[in-house]
Amino acid sequence: MDQNSSPGAIDGISEPCFSFGVISDIQYADLEDGYNFVGTRMRYYRYSLHHLQGAIEEWNEESNHLFFVLQLGDIIDGFNAQYKVSEESLQNVLKEFEKLKAPVHHTWGNHEFYNFSRDYLRNSKLNTKFLGDQIAHCPETTPSENYYTYHFVPFPKFRFILLDAYDLSVLGMDQSSPKYQDCMKMLKEKNPNKELNNPQGLSEPRFVQYNGGFSQDQLDWFNAVLTFSDTNQEKVVVVGHVPIHPDASDDTCLAWNYRDALSIIWSHKCVVCFLAGHSHDGGYCIDTHGVHHITLEGVIETPPESQAFGTVHVYPDKMVLKGRGRVPDRIMYYKKD
Numbered sequence: 001m002d003q004n005s006s007p008g009a010i011d012g013i014s015e016p017c018f019s020f021g022v023i024s025d026i027q028y029a030d031l032e033d034g035y036n037f038v039g040t041r042m043r044y045y046r047y048s049l050h051h052l053q054g055a056i057e058e059w060n061e062e063s064n065h066l067f068f069v070l071q072l073g074d075i076i077d078g079f080n081a082q083y084k085v086s087e088e089s090l091q092n093v094l095k096e097f098e099k100l101k102a103p104v105h106h107t108w109g110n111h112e113f114y115n116f117s118r119d120y121l122r123n124s125k126l127n128t129k130f131l132g133d134q135i136a137h138c139p140e141t142t143p144s145e146n147y148y149t150y151h152f153v154p155f156p157k158f159r160f161i162l163l164d165a166y167d168l169s170v171l172g173m174d175q176s177s178p179k180y181q182d183c184m185k186m187l188k189e190k191n192p193n194k195e196l197n198n199p200q201g202l203s204e205p206r207f208v209q210y211n212g213g214f215s216q217d218q219l220d221w222f223n224a225v226l227t228f229s230d231t232n233q234e235k236v237v238v239v240g241h242v243p244i245h246p247d248a249s250d251d252t253c254l255a256w257n258y259r260d261a262l263s264i265i266w267s268h269k270c271v272v273c274f275l276a277g278h279s280h281d282g283g284y285c286i287d288t289h290g291v292h293h294i295t296l297e298g299v300i301e302t303p304p305e306s307q308a309f310g311t312v313h314v315y316p317d318k319m320v321l322k323g324r325g326r327v328p329d330r331i332m333y334y335k336k337d
């Protein structure tokens, strides 16, 4: 690549180790624009596909450095289920992703579960577990089939972990299963409202149906991977649909047991960043342990004249997010040991 056009040249330093794309909450549907549930934000259901096309064109021009793209969940909108066009809409979006020269890792959000069952998703193109890494001598780092998680190493000493924020959830689950019943019980104890998507009056407004959480089994697995990464002196980026830090998200869009995920992250030194979507206005904070939390602005609430995606350039000492449109640029230094 030409020295002047390399991403590193922007801030006068060397080329990145690698780069990756990020995009969230495309929520495509072949529908007219409309307001969100509370009537405060316009949603551009049809135009979101054009936003994706634009992002893919720009990423393909960067393909020398671009190793992969993270799709942070809610790829199509729940309205597709009402109109019985879920499969058709998913095909339309995946057809665009096929034009991407780099592989894409898909995360599952609440809108995946409005449209499809967990079993359907497991057998669909939205399951990208095959791109995951195996650590043969460390069997506890192999994820269970009960939730959708995996980890991968795109570059030596950098590991990415995809978490399933709807492992504890009342969405996409067999309603006769004990797990569903336990989750419903937990949700109703925290949310006495008739409409379980309504956070009004709750002391913990994250306990709504459109959020979810992490089972102890998944947290144990997460802990095992981070233990391996610590020993191996890796830097880890954690990816999930739902944010886990209150300062990087609307308090109605947090994972139910976000504190459990945070305390595991804080008990290891390897995690440098947590990437989420779900809270469409986006957000950012650096927490008390030096971990960066980025919540990406949602494509669905992005007007046609703007954009909402980014490219993250990864260096040995920092990550540089080059945002487009509503997504701001950020330089994120790793914490010192």
Ligand SMILES: [Zn+2]
Binding pocket: 074, 109, 110, 111, 241, 277, 278, 279
């Ligand atoms: Zn969501």
